[in-house]
Amino acid sequence: MSKKRIGILVSGRGSNMESIVKAVQRGMVSYDVAVCISDRARAQAVVRARDLGVSVQVVRKRDYARKDAFEDAMADVLDAHRVDLVVLAGFMRLLSPHFIRRFPNRIVNIHPSLLPSFPGLDAQAQAVRHGVRISGLTIHFVNEGLDSGPIIFQYPVPVLPGDSDEDLANRILKYEHEFYPRVIDIIVAGAFHLNDRRVVLDLKIKGMFTSA
Numbered sequence: 001m002s003k004k005r006i007g008i009l010v011s012g013r014g015s016n017m018e019s020i021v022k023a024v025q026r027g028m029v030s031y032d033v034a035v036c037i038s039d040r041a042r043a044q045a046v047v048r049a050r051d052l053g054v055s056v057q058v059v060r061k062r063d064y065a066r067k068d069a070f071e072d073a074m075a076d077v078l079d080a081h082r083v084d085l086v087v088l089a090g091f092m093r094l095l096s097p098h099f100i101r102r103f104p105n106r107i108v109n110i111h112p113s114l115l116p117s118f119p120g121l122d123a124q125a126q127a128v129r130h131g132v133r134i135s136g137l138t139i140h141f142v143n144e145g146l147d148s149g150p151i152i153f154q155y156p157v158p159v160l161p162g163d164s165d166e167d168l169a170n171r172i173l174k175y176e177h178e179f180y181p182r183v184i185d186i187i188v189a190g191a192f193h194l195n196d197r198r199v200v201l202d203l204k205i206k207g208m209f210t211s212a
Contacts, residue, residue, distance in 0.1 A: 004188035005034040007083035008054075009074070011092035014045025015173065016110060016180055020089065021052045023181035031188045034081040037074055039093060055081070061093070071099040078103075085188050088142065089180070097144045105194070107142035108187060110180050112172045114138060114154055119147035124172065125165040135159050135168060137176050139183045141199070152192070152199045153183045 008017050017036060023029045036049040041058045049056045057077045064070040078086060088109040100107060113123040115138040118130070127135040136156040143149035157172045186192060191202040 004031040004084040005082055006031055006085045006087050006184065006188065007034055007078045007081060008036045008049075008087045008089050009091035010036060010038050010043060010045035010049075010089050011040050012043055012045060012090040014043065014048040014090065016089035016176055017045055018048050018052065019177035020087065020181045020184065021049070021054055025052070029181050029185040031084075031185060034083050035077060037077055039074075039091070045090065067096060068098045071096060075099060075102045085184065087184060094146065095142060100142060100144055105141055108152065108184065109140055109142050109147070109149070110176055111138045111140065111147050112136075112169065112176070114156065115140065115147055115151060122165070124169040127159055128163055128165055128168055132159055135172065137172050137179070139180060150194060150197045150199050152187065152201070153179065155179055 008020065010017050021033050024031065024033055033054055035055045035057060036045070037057050037059055038046045039060055041060060046056055046058065059070065059074045059077065061067070061070045064073065084106070086103050086107040088107065095107070111119070111123060112135070113119070113127060114134070114136045118126040118135070124135070134156050136154060138151055139153040140147070140151045141149040155175050157175060159168055186201055186203050193200050193202070
């Protein structure tokens with residue numbers, strides 16, 4: 001049986017993308033990375049992906065007159081690579097309903113907070129300013145809202161006294177790299193079911209803390 005194929009969308013450094021690709025290369029997961037798409041030609045993620053031997057496509061919004069044309073171009077690349085799951089890994093644009101409807105329940109994202117707390121940009125800074133004792137990460141399906149899709153997986157990370165935004169971001173990122181490739185493996189295997197908004201995983205992850 002051929003392996004499932006994922007496409008990764010990036011905009012920035014690409015550290016989560018790298019952790020996913022390395023998990024594939026080490027045989028830790030059962031899927032392949034078919035393509036990496038960046039909306040920024042000079043993103044560090046583009047260099048990282050090419051160095052890792054991943055097929056890279058740059059699709060820039062400024063090259064298209066309309067957002068739907070830009071998103072169609074990305075979707076066409078994903079379809080051409082026969083992608084089973086779309087993985088957002090530091091992709092910094094909010095996807096429109098137009099794009100999401102092309103991949104229903106086939107887009108996942110990782111966010112550096114325990115959603116629904118602190119959605120959107122600078123979640124780590126929001127957590128530090130708010131004075132919470134626990135933050136963490138959330139992996140969720142993407143819907144038409146901002147960081148509001150059904151939650152697949154969450155993991156708590158402490159906020160320590162004296163933490164800066166960067167301190168907390170780096171602590172959370174370590175767990176993002178650990179869990180994102182493994183949760184993607186469960187999703188592409190179809191080892192879950194949706195009960196309204198609740199995602200019930202049929203396989204367990206060591207150290208898991210979820211709403212399911």
